[in-house]
Amino acid sequence: MSDLWEGIGQALWLLVTLDADLVEITLRSLRVTLTALVIACAIALPIGAFLAVRRFRARRFTIALLNALMGLPPVVVGLIVYVLLSRSGPFGVMGLIFTPTAMIIAQVVIIVPLISSIAHQALRELWSDYHDLLISLNTTQRQRMAALLWDGRRALLTAALAGFGRAIGEVGAIMIVGGNIDHHTRVLTTAIALETGKGDFAMALGLGFVLILLAIAVNLAIHIIGRTEQEGRW
Amino acid sequence: MKSLLTGLWVALATSSAAFADDMKLAVTTSFQNSGLADVLLPAIKEDTGIDVQLLVVGTGQALRLSEAGDVDAILVHSRTAEEAFVAAGYGTHRREIMYNDFVFIGPDTDPADIKAADTASVALAKIADAKSPFVSRGDDSGTHKAELKLWAAADLTPAGNWYRKVGAGMGATLNIASGMPAYVISDRASWLNFGNKDGLALLFAGDPVLFNQYAFLPVNPAKHPHVKADLAQTLEDWLTSGTAKALIDGYEINGETLFTFNAE
Amino acid sequence: MRSLFPLTLTGATIRRKGKRLVGPIDLTLQDQGITIVIGPNGAGKTSLLRMMHGIARLSDGAINWGCDLDTAHAAQSFVFQQPILLRRSVRDNIAYPLRLRGIAKAMARAQADTAGTRVGLGPMLDRPATFLSGGERQKLAIARALITKPALLFLDEPCASLDGRATREIEEILRQAATSGTRLIMSTHDMGQARRLADDVLFLLKGHIHEHAPTPLFFDQPQTAEAAAFLNGDIVE
Ligand SMILES: Nc1ncnc2c1ncn2[C@@H]1O[C@H](COP(=O)(O)OP(=O)(O)O)[C@@H](O)[C@H]1O
Ligand SMILES: [Mg+2]
Numbered sequence: 001m002s003d004l005w006e007g008i009g010q011a012l013w014l015l016v017t018l019d020a021d022l023v024e025i026t027l028r029s030l031r032v033t034l035t036a037l038v039i040a041c042a043i044a045l046p047i048g049a050f051l052a053v054r055r056f057r058a059r060r061f062t063i064a065l066l067n068a069l070m071g072l073p074p075v076v077v078g079l080i081v082y083v084l085l086s087r088s089g090p091f092g093v094m095g096l097i098f099t100p101t102a103m104i105i106a107q108v109v110i111i112v113p114l115i116s117s118i119a120h121q122a123l124r125e126l127w128s129d130y131h132d133l134l135i136s137l138n139t140t141q142r143q144r145m146a147a148l149l150w151d152g153r154r155a156l157l158t159a160a161l162a163g164f165g166r167a168i169g170e171v172g173a174i175m176i177v178g179g180n181i182d183h184h185t186r187v188l189t190t191a192i193a194l195e196t197g198k199g200d201f202a203m204a205l206g207l208g209f210v211l212i213l214l215a216i217a218v219n220l221a222i223h224i225i226g227r228t229e230q231e232g233r234w
Numbered sequence: 235m236k237s238l239l240t241g242l243w244v245a246l247a248t249s250s251a252a253f254a255d256d257m258k259l260a261v262t263t264s265f266q267n268s269g270l271a272d273v274l275l276p277a278i279k280e281d282t283g284i285d286v287q288l289l290v291v292g293t294g295q296a297l298r299l300s301e302a303g304d305v306d307a308i309l310v311h312s313r314t315a316e317e318a319f320v321a322a323g324y325g326t327h328r329r330e331i332m333y334n335d336f337v338f339i340g341p342d343t344d345p346a347d348i349k350a351a352d353t354a355s356v357a358l359a360k361i362a363d364a365k366s367p368f369v370s371r372g373d374d375s376g377t378h379k380a381e382l383k384l385w386a387a388a389d390l391t392p393a394g395n396w397y398r399k400v401g402a403g404m405g406a407t408l409n410i411a412s413g414m415p416a417y418v419i420s421d422r423a424s425w426l427n428f429g430n431k432d433g434l435a436l437l438f439a440g441d442p443v444l445f446n447q448y449a450f451l452p453v454n455p456a457k458h459p460h461v462k463a464d465l466a467q468t469l470e471d472w473l474t475s476g477t478a479k480a481l482i483d484g485y486e487i488n489g490e491t492l493f494t495f496n497a498e
Numbered sequence: 499m500r501s502l503f504p505l506t507l508t509g510a511t512i513r514r515k516g517k518r519l520v521g522p523i524d525l526t527l528q529d530q531g532i533t534i535v536i537g538p539n540g541a542g543k544t545s546l547l548r549m550m551h552g553i554a555r556l557s558d559g560a561i562n563w564g565c566d567l568d569t570a571h572a573a574q575s576f577v578f579q580q581p582i583l584l585r586r587s588v589r590d591n592i593a594y595p596l597r598l599r600g601i602a603k604a605m606a607r608a609q610a611d612t613a614g615t616r617v618g619l620g621p622m623l624d625r626p627a628t629f630l631s632g633g634e635r636q637k638l639a640i641a642r643a644l645i646t647k648p649a650l651l652f653l654d655e656p657c658a659s660l661d662g663r664a665t666r667e668i669e670e671i672l673r674q675a676a677t678s679g680t681r682l683i684m685s686t687h688d689m690g691q692a693r694r695l696a697d698d699v700l701f702l703l704k705g706h707i708h709e710h711a712p713t714p715l716f717f718d719q720p721q722t723a724e725a726a727a728f729l730n731g732d733i734v735e
Contacts, residue, residue: 087303087458095460097304098258098289126585133582135553137595138571147594151585179289181258194290197405198267199430 007205011213014206022207026214029187032100033168036107040167041160044112048119048159049145052127063120069113074106078173081106085177098179103187106173111163118162122155123148157226161219168215188214256285257465258305260296262376263403265309265448268334268423268492270485277481282468292375292403300324300451303458307466311448312376325451326463331473332482332493333447336380337425338438339408340366340417348417354441355388365396367416371407372399380446381419387443408434421446426487447496473497501564502573502649503529503681505550509559512545520545520705522559527683529649531697532676535685538734542705543685544579547652550683551576574650575643579658581635583627588619591627592642599646609645617641617671633664640668644675651675653684657691669695689729693717701725703734 014022051063083089085097085105096102126148134144149156171189178185180194188211195204265271266288275286289296289305293312299305301324309331310316316328338348338357346364351357361368370392371378385392400410404424411418415433425436450473452466472478474497482495504526511521520542527533535543548554550561552571563570575595584591593610597603614623617637622630627638636656643651653672657665665688672695676682686692692699699716701709701724709716709725720726728734 087460089302092303098287130582130584132553132576132578133584136551136576136578137598139598143598147584179258179287179291181287181289184256184287196409197263197403199405199409199428201430 003201003205006202008209010202010206011209014210015213022210024183025186025188025191025207026210028100028185029168029189029211029214030218032103032174032187033107033164036104036111036167037160037164039104040108040111040115040163041156043108044115044163045119045149045156045159046145047112047116048156049123049148051116051120052123052148053141053144063117066113066117066120070117072110072113073172074110074170075172075176077109078106078176081109081173081177097177098181098185100178100185103174103178103185106177107167107170110170110173111167114166115159115163118159119152119156122159123152126152126155154226157222161222164218165215168218169211255283255465256287257307257462257469258287258289259469260289260291260299260305260308260310262293262296262310263290263405264311264377264421264424266290267404267427268421268485269427269487270423270482270493273481273485274478277477278469278472281477282472284465284469286469292373293379294374297324300453303453303461305453306462307450307452307469309448309450310376311446312379313447313449315376315379316449316451319451324454324457326454327451329450329470329474329497331448331450331478331497332495333445334493335422335439336377336419336444336446337422337436338417339411339420339425339434340437341415342433342435344435344437346417348438351438354384354438354443357438358385358388358390358392361417362390362392365394367396367398367414368392369407369411369414369416369418370397370399371404372401373403375403376446377404377419377421384419384443422490423487423492426490426492448493501529502570503527503564505564506562507550507559508562510549510556510561511558512549512554513557518705520549520702521557523549523707525700525707525710529681532672532682532684532695533698533700534692534696535683535700535702536687536689536692536728537685537702537708538728539687541702543702544654545705546700546702547576547654547683547685551652573648574652575646575648577636577639577643577651577653577656579654579656581639583630583635583638586627587623588614588625588627588630588638589623591638592619592645595642595646610641613641613645614638618667633660633667636660636664636668637671640671644680648680650681650683653682655685655687657686657688665691689731701728
């Protein structure tokens, strides 16, 4: 229990003094995860929309696969990405291993199934609302997906936020592919793992609280940008 | 709003500058936990201009990373594995830098009475006889290998409910030992820097078999042409220099010296 | 451009899960006027309209237009019994079919404003469509259906859940559309509405066309006992 209070104290102290390392690590966490999120959304949202509007033979299988991948342990993703990006791996020449880019790739792989699965759930309902109208209007597949993605953007925001939450809090995979190198690939979660390893629970908890605050801040910011509250419900 | 976002993005994007002279060095958890890196790295940067990026991993993973060419050099402490590594051609050579020692940590009540032991083998025998809980790293790290060697030297095969392999790093293992509580073998540096010592105490140390030799091994550029062999050479020269000797021998935690420089 | 009409259905049938929803229908429609489809609930009115519009797959038979199928599809619109609203503003809902045809946003919106104002939605163009009342929703759906200037407009019981005033307003909009050359095929269960609007009446019973006759004739001298009973307000099975 005392660790908890010390952790809160530690977090406050780090925040109030704008600890240089903390700022650096936090900004890197944000940069890596937001980049991964943008890329993942660009891939996952169209997948979700496609699964909603298109009946094809492997559709059920694809959905089942996405759901299964959603539960894939990040460490496994980390290992696979490591093997691919390692200097001895097929993409080794690109020299990406132990860089923020490698961490972004791992996070993209981890959250694409999650985002596309949630997006598909949300868009499936919208599609059943829109189905008759869009068929009647002779829309092309692209136009159908575009209508769903645009009109379902609020629900998709939730999907994106779920992806953000999972990516920013992920440690297993980025530890392996990023290497937790100080001033280079250290982010909040790997720093927490490091401090825990040193037995410095107060510091680890302090960083943990910063991580929670960051997640809340990003959620609020995205909601405000989306003006969810003002425009009311659709 | 948009311009604010763009500004934030630019700030984020520029927050990691690219370094021209950087190299990757895989080191063991125990080395990182000692805090010595925090003293050495700034000095290295100052003297040679090299930005050493540390990958803190177990010895097993360090060897794998260098075999794959993902790092430029390693600093580890597991002699047999290191010699096999050089023999297989993955490293050009093995250069001894310094040593520290392993210590026996256990419940401060010392149920197996290892305080009274005069050698490491006797201490282990007492633990095994008493079937007192003992946590092993179990992660194929240098420390784990050293522990196994000590059991073998004592002619014991630890097995049973009291012997727990946790498969974790030194810090995590110490956390587990503190929670049980249990005996554990740790490097002195990790122990001194460990923040959660409640209920644990250093019970036995000093047997020469517990000395723990660190060596520097550059990755063989013949195997991996992209490795920064010249930077590794510069780093090796620095690590074996008088400056390094002064810093290593002078490094203390709570007034205790941790490492002894012994490069030739 | 060749005309959509005549529209010819030959043996057109829809079956789902072994159940016959409508058909076989043999029917020819020419390019003038307002055709009203009536019949008891479950007679197959919706199925018939959807089948003609091409959004319900045929199980049997054929539907032929005076032109090729793509042109025919592009020249018709459908207003559903439950208006389907896009989660957008009223303006963007009405503009949507134009946007689909590649018309620039500003131009599409300007046209939507005109079309929306014409059906009385002028003051609420900026509002989310889901804030509209039942009558306003149906007006939106009609404005959206008419904005592409279709040659043919299907309406499936567009006034089913509306009060008298909204019904009158919608009928006025439809009459104007018909005057400006849009062919209407519309189902209703409101005999008053059928009398007011119809040029000819299709009386549907159990998926079959039981009677098809021009207006005064159908209402004054129904040829079948069932049609007479239905017009009387009796329950027809
Ligand atoms: N997709 C469907 N599958 C099975 N039965 C249907 C389906 N759609 C409509 N039906 C049934 O077909 C019959 C005709 O329906 P409908 O065309 O909606 O009649 P109406 O519009 O005249 O009330 C009804 O008995 C209805 O329950
Ligand atoms: Mg109906």
